[in-house]
Amino acid sequence: MTTSVPSRPFELYDATLRDGMQGEGMSLSAEEKLRVARKLDELGVHLIEAGFPASNPKEQELFALLAQETWESSRIAAFGMTRRRDVRADQDPALRILADCFCDVTTIVGKTWGLHLEKVVRVDPAENLRLIADSVAFLVGEGKRVIYDAEHFFDAWRDDREYAHRCLRAAVEAGADTITLCDTNGSSLPMQVHEAVRAVVDELGEHVRVGIHAHDDAGCGVANSLLAVQAGATHVQGTTNGIGERTGNANLTTITADLELKMGIRSLPEGRLAKLTETAHFVDELLNRPPRTTQPYVGRNAFAHKGGLHVAGIRADASTFEHVDPATVGNARDVLVSELAGKGTVIEKAAEAGLSVDDAQAVRIIDRVKELEHRGYQFEAADGSFELLLRRETGTYDPLFTLESWRVIVEQRAGGQVETEATIKIWIGDERFVRTAEGNGPVHALDRALRSAIGQVHPHLSDIELVNFKVRILDETKGTGAVTRVLIDASDGNRTWGSIGVGENLIGASWDALVESLAWAEQPGRRGPQLAAAPAEVESA
Template sequence: MDTTLRDGAQGEGISLSVEDKLRITAKLDALGVAYVEGGWPGSNPKDVEYFERVQKLPLKHAKVTAFSSTRRPGVTVEEDANIQTLVHAGTKVATIFGKTWDLHVFQALETTLEENLAMIRDTVSYLKKQGLEVIYDAEHFFDGYKSNPPYALETVRAAASAGADWVTLCDTNGGLLPDELSEILGKVKESLDVPLGIHVHNDGDLAVANTLTAVKNGAVMVQGTINGFGERCGNANLCSVIPNLEYKMGFTCLPPGGLALLTEVSHYISELANVTHFSQQPFVGMSAFAHKGGIHVSAVSKNPVTYEHMDPALVGNKRRVLVSELAGLSNLKYKAKELNIDIQFESPESRKIIRQIKELEHMGFQYEGAEASLELLLKKAFGQHQDYFKLESFKILMEKREDDGILSEAMIKLKVGKETVHTAAEGNGPVNALDNALRKALEQFYPEIKAIHLSDYKVRVLDEKDATAATVRVLIETTDQEATWSTVGVSENIIEASWQALSDGITYALYKKYSKEKKAQS
């Protein structure tokens, strides 16, 4: 059961539109998730609209569930607005949460223990009479059990006796240890005969471990979020839970072929949430199967099992070999094969380019996140590079007026073939002006440049102690309708570093286009 749209959306910095929520629902359905918790229809107009529109999605696997609390103290279910909104959400499944911890009953609800039990029974019974499948989330169950074991068990018995289809045990504060979970879950199994679920938060960095432990001890529904999004430190990360359950523990979670979509879904949801994807995230991160040390790469080239716990293709990821100051000939061989570059590996050029890369990285270049620049560097080193243009000079003027912003203008002189081009362009800043001037000069020769644009620009100061005279590294991400690529530049002058990355980005776009055409002709 995926709770990204409800619990995940409560994470700091995450805001999903109705359109985002509908797209994510469709993506989770394609993955093969059994239940998608869409939101709390009584809490805001956005969720009301979502539940109206989600009915029109042609879902194949997922049941959409609406979320709410039990009825309020002293109010009947028929009079409780949240319960009525839940019923009218149009879903076939309802998820409700109730209080387990006596501390919450007394201090949060400000009611009696008996009234809390009645609230649970009344709500579950009412929803069952409406024809709904009911998932009961026992909020703060484990903290409640530690505080008052008999009462905590009484709350989940109340839900089960009222007809709940599922009882989910929640570690809402996220402070549980796996051995505690095993012991308590064993006590619950002795008291209930309904299917059990598990819902844990990650405040102790144990959400995945606790979830797997719960399944090992009899839980059959796992609740979590994609990428572990959620309040405070997040929820159990389904991108780690699912492959561990399927690949390591032998359980079936998704329909056939679903596991191979996991990396795509993880990155897709990060993009919609406008959250940078965590590169070191297990299974689905860009670095999850990345190899940098020469000894590692040499071994992986012979047998990936030497430094990989599983085949990355199983989760839709791929192996990456990084070329850096730690690289050896094995890294270069692997990278050349991956980039389809013809290299004589025992040649002096091979040793020379490895030394050059190490020297460049010592200067501040970093090719792990700029593989387009690396590919161009290798092509040039082995005589397979083509110059689509050559810079003769550029000049940047900046004018600050008292009542206006700063006006930036770049003048550039290039040689394309035998023809010299001299042009100028303005921009919001010096780098933007330089980018505009470069494009303006080249578009008459290479019209395809109009289809590409700069999608990200990052500057990192490498020597903070040098203050404004410090060396900087510029990373530029460029994109077209088909792909995205990254380039790098390093200099004590931010404009020079930006030029290196900008010109590499344009050069790579042209190389990509013309090499594809040449391959098609051959």
């Protein structure tokens, strides 16, 4: 892609705190929004759209918090709309709030598409031009930098090109610093965006900065943003991780890396791109949603390699199967283990665990993995269990105990209350331990009984927390007799690892995964002081 050097400094505009919150299930408190803004400031985003200062009590609280902050890299933008049709701009309450806000940047959105003039705001085209011009001029007169978002611009462009241009010119002549061309419906394709942006830049680019605001309804949000930049846009709006209404906004996380690593456009202060993965995951965690593992650049699997040939390639030269160095965006390479793995995968995973395997052992381990995955195991998300498999095959496995038996009793009382009790009988050396514990489900009861039995011998287990418990039915056609796969994620506060159990009995599979999760933490080289974490109450299905 050939891209000319922008004539103006390039800027990123993050709309997560407003536009992103319009996505289903997206909600943050004022304090959480402040934490996101701080993180974006650390990343080096130029502009952070915080929303409308007085639309509700939460936004009032947010703007009060933002006003007290000192920002290193970012400027906060307040958001609003053009004046109401029956009120002068200087008397419009919403515009007055923007004028009085501490933010020196205001973004206002206005109509461009004839369909909306007719069906939504019901004003004639001439009056709409006055709404735009009056609103921009008023805020400029109040000392604000005004960014004008031309809503539905690309739909308007295809419908009535001349009128779409007139709307932009009204904003420019009134003093707008930036005009943002919005693909509000996400309906446009990259070639359409490129053509329209190029025309606008040719006509108005000498007088104003041109920007792009894309949505992802046609799956083109990132591509449309990049094509707009190629056509001359120097202002890009989007949201962290692409969250937003319907299918989401253009993913600013991906765009940021593409601009710098693929198009040679510095979009962040030097060295800040390495914070990209951390920032993306931080926002997802605050939103209480798991980070998308396949997200470009920052996903857990963005630099994960599974096929044996691929692993061999990256061992020889990482550029054979990695388009950028993972460290440039703060991510890391991962080698996944599966039936597709080759000797190189096994050797590399063994080295990560501090183990040494020769070629013959690697082949034997691959055969064992293939056999287990045929039975329903999957080691990609169970790195702890795979290391234990390596240790068993190399003779370095240190078992926690020897099992004699375990039993779980689940009883429902007449009042509807369900009680669960587990009893385990194990041997540690020559000593026999029998423990009984209650829990809120079979796995929780087994976990408590096991920890009670071996806690004195293995005190480090008090630091282990079960942080995730997932059950999958592998052959649904067999109903309750189907094979079940159980995955458990455990953490000691510093590290997180996965373990797996598979079997026709759900509780049995859960027990196997539970034991593996604890056994991994007690292997040679894994023990030691860690951050304390209370045991979680994991309930079995």
